[in-house]
Amino acid sequence: MKNNNSRRNFLKQTAILSTGTILASSVLQGAFANTTSSLLEDVTHKIEDKNTIEGAFVLPKLPYSTDALEPHIDKTTMEIHYSKHHQAYVTNLNKAIGTLDKKLIEYSNSLETIFEKMSQFPDAVRNNAGGHYNHTLFWELLSPAGGGLPKGKLAEAITSSYGSFDEFKKQFADASMKRFGSGWAWLVxxxxxxxxxxxxxQDNPLMSLRGKGLKGRPILALDVWEHAYYLKNQNRRADYIASFWNVINWDAAEALFNS
Ligand SMILES: [Fe+2]
Known part of the structure; x- marks a missing residue:
């Protein structure tokens, strides 16, 4: 039986040194200039804030109000999605890390190292670390001033790869629709x-997992769990995907692409 106080102290010490909360809005914006990898690392330094050292990971601030994406994504869905679902991933990630042996706790210093060693962790860490990262990224890839067309080098790459933006939209929507059950669609x-x-x-393309799976550096992410759209769209995932194009933060996507 592990000593809870020792484990708590270890987590706190680790947190003070480097352990990761992730992607507070302002941090992410700054980190977008770097790589996704350094994005994960950069955020770990913010844990020195005294308010965050009790738990290794914390819920980041939503970069806009919960009604800011109306009418495309409704306020109630955003409130529940952010404050209940995302919070639960954070809470349960910290709980799961608290049950690990010393070696795996050391690998838990950041989401980056967790994803690198993912196959060694139990499902509770995989599901909740993924949930925490994916949602944090998702919030940043949405914006009340979003929508329209991609710009710059990302726009050029999309046109070069898919022939046109409309064809890209079609293929991304198709991947979103065909994800059976709960999951995420990605551009990497x-x-x-x-x-x-x-x-x-809650798997993502950064995770090192055995077997086949999507791997790469995330540029765009869409949550296709029913909790992301059921209140407004019920079973109509296609309507939710159509709304997504109106709120995509292409500046954030392009920054990820250029990193
Ligand atoms: Fe979600």
């Missing part, structure tokens, strides 16, 4: 090329 960069795909549950 893999080996220098844009790739559209999806992952199940």
């Amino acid at each position: 960069v893999k080996d220098g090329k844009l790739v559209i795909g999806s992952t199940a549950n």
Whole structure:
């Protein structure tokens, strides 16, 4: 039986040194200039805030109000999605880390190292670390001033890879619709090329997992769990996907692409 106080102290010490909360809005904006990898690392330094050292991971601030994405994504869905679902991933991630042996706790210093060693962790860490990262990224990839067309080098890469933005939209929507059950649709960069795909549950393309799966550096993410759209769209996932195009933060996506 582990000593809870020792474990708590270890987590606190680790937190003070580097352990990761992730992607507070202002941090993410700054970190977008770097790589996704350093994005994860950069955020870990913010844990020195005294308010965050009790738990290794904390819920980041939503970068806009819960009604800001209306009418495309409704306020009630945003409130529940952010304050209940995302919070639960954070809470349960911290609980799951608290049950690990010393070696795995050391690998838990950041989401980056968790994802690198993902296959060694229990499902509770995989599901909740993924849930925490995916939702944090998702909030940043949405904006009340979003929508329209991608810009700059990302726009050029999309046109070059898919022929047109409309064809890209069609293929991304198709991947979103075909993800059976709960999961995420992604646009990633893999080996220098844009790739559209999806992952199940809270898995993401940064995770090192055995077997086949989407791998790459995330550029765009869409949550296709029913909790993301059921209140407004009920079973009509296609309507929710159509709304997504109106609130995409293409500046954030392009910054990820250029990183
Ligand atoms: Fe979600």
